[in-house]
Amino acid sequence: MLADPRGKSIAQQLTRSAGSIAANIEEGYGRGYGKDYARFLRIALGSARETKGWYFRGRQILDEAVVAHRLDLIDDIIAGLVITAEQQRRK
Numbered sequence: 001m002l003a004d005p006r007g008k009s010i011a012q013q014l015t016r017s018a019g020s021i022a023a024n025i026e027e028g029y030g031r032g033y034g035k036d037y038a039r040f041l042r043i044a045l046g047s048a049r050e051t052k053g054w055y056f057r058g059r060q061i062l063d064e065a066v067v068a069h070r071l072d073l074i075d076d077i078i079a080g081l082v083i084t085a086e087q088q089r090r091k
Contacts, residue, residue: 001061010058017054020047021077038088045081048074 001007021044028040052074059067 001058004061007058007061010054010061014051014054014058017047017051020044021051025081033088034091035089038085038091041081041085041088045078045085048078048081052078 001011024040024044024047028037028044031037031040052071055062055067055070055074
């Protein structure tokens with residue numbers, strides 16, 4: 001990706017958005033369970049959806065199988081965040 005000028009920008013955005021997923025989960029977990037944790041999970045969910053969008057934008061630069069695999073992974077992450085955020089919101 002870094003060899004292509006478009007790819008460099010996409011790679012930077014992917015790094016930021018994917019890193020934000022983990023950072024928000026970690027920050028929320030550090031604050032305990034319940035509504036506050038659910039809020040951070042929803043923020044992580046937004047970052048996960050953004051990451052999915054960046055993979056979609058990078059589909060002409062990345063190998064098709066790589067994109068498909070990573071989109072499957074991010075879909076699993078999104079599904080897990082939706083479920084867990086709702087569970088935590090109810091606490």
